[in-house]
Amino acid sequence: MRDPRLDRLGELIAGYSLDLQPGEVVRIEGDEVAEDLLYALYRAALRRGANAYLHVGLERLAELKLAEGTDEQLAYVSQLEWDDLEQLDAVATVWGERNTRNFTNAEPERFGRFLSARRELSKRGWERIAAGDLRWCGTLAPVEAYAQDAEMSLEEYEDFVFGACHVSGDGDPVAHWRGVTAEISRHATRLEQVRELRVVGPDTDLTLGVAGRKWQVADGKSNMPDGEVFTSPLETATTGEIRFGFPGVFEGREVADVHLRFEEGRVVGSEASRGADFLARLLQMDDGAAVLGEMAFGLNYEIDRFTRNILFDEKIGGTIHVALGSSFAELGGLNDSKLHWDLICDLRADGEVYADGELVWKQGRFLDG
Amino acid sequence: MADSSVERLASVLVGYSANVQPGELVTIEGPLVATPLILEVYREVLRAGGQPLPKLKLPREAEILYAEASDVQLDWVDPSFLGINEKADVRIIVDADTNTKSLSNVEPARQARRSRAREASRNRYLERAAAGELKWVLTAYPTAAAAQDAEMSLAEYEDFVYGAGKLFETDPVAAWREFSKHAFAAKAFLEGVRELRIVAEGTDLTLSVEGRTWEPSVGKENFPDGEVFTAPIETKVDGTIRFTYPAVFQGREVNDLELRFEGGEVVDSSASHGLEFLREMIAMDDGAKRLGEFAFGLNDGIDRFTRNILFDEKIGGTVHFALGTSYPETGGLNRSGLHWDIICDLRTRSEVYADGEVVYRDGKFLPGVL
Numbered sequence: 001m002r003d004p005r006l007d008r009l010g011e012l013i014a015g016y017s018l019d020l021q022p023g024e025v026v027r028i029e030g031d032e033v034a035e036d037l038l039y040a041l042y043r044a045a046l047r048r049g050a051n052a053y054l055h056v057g058l059e060r061l062a063e064l065k066l067a068e069g070t071d072e073q074l075a076y077v078s079q080l081e082w083d084d085l086e087q088l089d090a091v092a093t094v095w096g097e098r099n100t101r102n103f104t105n106a107e108p109e110r111f112g113r114f115l116s117a118r119r120e121l122s123k124r125g126w127e128r129i130a131a132g133d134l135r136w137c138g139t140l141a142p143v144e145a146y147a148q149d150a151e152m153s154l155e156e157y158e159d160f161v162f163g164a165c166h167v168s169g170d171g172d173p174v175a176h177w178r179g180v181t182a183e184i185s186r187h188a189t190r191l192e193q194v195r196e197l198r199v200v201g202p203d204t205d206l207t208l209g210v211a212g213r214k215w216q217v218a219d220g221k222s223n224m225p226d227g228e229v230f231t232s233p234l235e236t237a238t239t240g241e242i243r244f245g246f247p248g249v250f251e252g253r254e255v256a257d258v259h260l261r262f263e264e265g266r267v268v269g270s271e272a273s274r275g276a277d278f279l280a281r282l283l284q285m286d287d288g289a290a291v292l293g294e295m296a297f298g299l300n301y302e303i304d305r306f307t308r309n310i311l312f313d314e315k316i317g318g319t320i321h322v323a324l325g326s327s328f329a330e331l332g333g334l335n336d337s338k339l340h341w342d343l344i345c346d347l348r349a350d351g352e353v354y355a356d357g358e359l360v361w362k363q364g365r366f367l368d369g
Numbered sequence: 370m371a372d373s374s375v376e377r378l379a380s381v382l383v384g385y386s387a388n389v390q391p392g393e394l395v396t397i398e399g400p401l402v403a404t405p406l407i408l409e410v411y412r413e414v415l416r417a418g419g420q421p422l423p424k425l426k427l428p429r430e431a432e433i434l435y436a437e438a439s440d441v442q443l444d445w446v447d448p449s450f451l452g453i454n455e456k457a458d459v460r461i462i463v464d465a466d467t468n469t470k471s472l473s474n475v476e477p478a479r480q481a482r483r484s485r486a487r488e489a490s491r492n493r494y495l496e497r498a499a500a501g502e503l504k505w506v507l508t509a510y511p512t513a514a515a516a517q518d519a520e521m522s523l524a525e526y527e528d529f530v531y532g533a534g535k536l537f538e539t540d541p542v543a544a545w546r547e548f549s550k551h552a553f554a555a556k557a558f559l560e561g562v563r564e565l566r567i568v569a570e571g572t573d574l575t576l577s578v579e580g581r582t583w584e585p586s587v588g589k590e591n592f593p594d595g596e597v598f599t600a601p602i603e604t605k606v607d608g609t610i611r612f613t614y615p616a617v618f619q620g621r622e623v624n625d626l627e628l629r630f631e632g633g634e635v636v637d638s639s640a641s642h643g644l645e646f647l648r649e650m651i652a653m654d655d656g657a658k659r660l661g662e663f664a665f666g667l668n669d670g671i672d673r674f675t676r677n678i679l680f681d682e683k684i685g686g687t688v689h690f691a692l693g694t695s696y697p698e699t700g701g702l703n704r705s706g707l708h709w710d711i712i713c714d715l716r717t718r719s720e721v722y723a724d725g726e727v728v729y730r731d732g733k734f735l736p737g738v739l
Contacts, residue, residue: 022441032401032427038427042430042434043433043436046434046442047437049439051445053449054427054430056425056426058404058423060408061407061408061423064408064415065415065421076420078420078456079394079456080394080422080457083448084449084452
């Protein structure tokens with residue numbers, strides 16, 4: 001028996017998120033472990049008249065390449081992949097893994113070489129998205145490995161994922177997400193009037209400049225689930241300290257109790273109770289790695305706990321997050337880096353945000369609702 | 370720990386069949402159920418210095434497409450399929466099924482439509498192969514579904530599959546090189562023949578093969594392998610043939626098939642089952658009712674019918690005919706969206722005449738002929 005929530009999620013992404021039209025070319029990509037959701041998306045895309053095809057991965061192949069590939073093989077991206085990308089109108093990416101720690105012991109230099117080649121390809125994808133030539137939505141299949149990271153049974157995790165996407169009940173998921181658009185747009189309009197934000201919480205008192213920057217409404221078009229409003233802060237204004245209540249997870253590695261101190265936009269002090277070396281290495285990756293590229297409010301209150309998966313964690317209703325590294329040019333951001341690492345600060349129990357001196361957010365909620 | 374037969378198969382496919390060279394772009398195409406072989410092939414390609422590009426299929430993909438797609442969507446060919454045929458240096462294609470009958474209830478006209486849409490790209494791949502720009506090998510990974518069709522247990526079927534590939538020999542590659550000599554002798558003899566006549570119970574068919582090239586299949590493009598094939602002259606096939614085994618295409622069977630040819634075209638057909646499917650298929654396009662291939666099966670390790678054409682067409686002592694598209698390297702001119710191999714067992718009370726002389730009897734070339 002097929003889980004009807006999978007079909008509803010497939011329809012939501014094909015219809016609402018990607019708004020697929022007859023004749024459009026859409027690639028539905030993901031690992032074999034996400035098979036069921038790939039089928040649901042494929043079916044939904046075909047029903048909308050799109051020219052859809054599946055692009056299926058197998059994580060053990062990447063493992064093999066990392067284990068056995070030469071430098072040249074690690075860095076190789078075939079012309080076929082470049083050519084494919086140019087022909088697409090839309091892409092649905094389904095994240096799914098069998099083991100989220102596959103690459104924990106990979107040699108960092110080899111792993112870096114492997115990733116940077118793929119990054120060139122995704123950079124071209126972002127260019128096409130920015131130019132309006134390509135639409136993209138990233139989503140996640142509830143699989144055992146993610147349930148394990150979230151410390152839940154698979155069934156509990158399925159409920160969590162489908163709940164966060166609003167495809168569980170009898171309600172109309174599209175109507176829900178249109179409501180989200182209206183609400184977050186209101187916040188974005190207000191935030192665009194703000195020059196300076198001050199975040200206050202446990203071991204946290206951080207001031208960020210956001211004057212003149214645009215705020216992006218994340219309402220289920222590019223991510224599903226979704227629910228945040230974000231910008232790229234001014235590169236030289238961030239000052240103060242911030243402690244992240246949730247572990248920072250980057251490519252499967254965890255850094256616990258990250259505490260950062262900023263002066264004139266740059267990290268000038270960093271501590272962690274675990275993974276401090278790794279943290280220091282990430283901060284030194286390049287010039288832009290010690291500068292914030294993103295600041296955001298998490299607004300999906302169906303996501304009420306940390307699950308070690310950034311797609312969900314950054315949207316936990318009542319949190320804010322910042323990202324070290326690359327910023328969003330379309331929002332006015334100027335920071336360039338190979339890093340983009342989201343770190344989450346829980347403000348639900350004891351946190352406040354001031355906008356140009358005025359309290360606007362308390363205990364995880366905007367005061368204007 | 371991977372099954373060592375799988376490792377040997379992967380090693381022969383990459384080293385001997387495809388002969389992968391450093392820097393070559395090698396697609397590894399196959400369904401998820403063949404993962405153990407796909408992984409080993411991927412490893413061997415890396416070790417050979419190639420650039421492996423996997424293309425995996427999910428088991429229910431085709432079924433969903435046929436259930437949901439409009440005609441326009443069936444006609445669309447995805448860019449990755451076109452790209453592979455245009456740019457790959459090597460294609461390693463693994464055939465394996467979780468259910469060989471999953472498409473049995475699809476309207477045949479829809480399947481024919483899809484085949485037709487992909488024909489141009491497929492022909493491009495055959496052309497590039499004929500021109501030596503693209504190497505390819507098609508192999509099979511043993512699954513429970515295939516074992517079921519072959520009426521064997523999976524363990525028995527695995528032995529059958531790996532045995533047919535000579536993988537239990539001490540040196541499988543040496544065994545294929547030895548077989549190669551026999552197949553090349555058959556080629557040398559057959560290229561001197563103008564006309565072949567096949568005579569068996571219910572069968573008396575004459576084909577002209579004058580001037581055509583015979584291709585020995587020695588484990589390079591199919592694995593396992595073992596045949597020598599050509600394309601008959603498109604307008605010179607006459608007579609009747611009765612196929613002893615079911616004709617299987619895309620999971621469907623046509624039983625007790627008899628075809629009558631005149632001037633190279635099928636002019637009459639009969640079958641005890643599946644005739645309508647056959648007629649839909651040969652009405653697909655102009656080339657579908659002509660022969661694109663005629664071949665002798667030469668692999669004596671394949672001694673029984675298993676409903677998988679990769680094996681069946683090589684059964685030692687059989688011949689087979691393909692309706693539809695021909696392989697350009699044989700000199701064949703027929704083009705079609707169809708290529709349907711149908712097998713005729715000649716192991717009992719059968720003869721083949723070459724320009725009027727008996728050269729083959731009861732499944733074997735006569736002594737001294739080759």
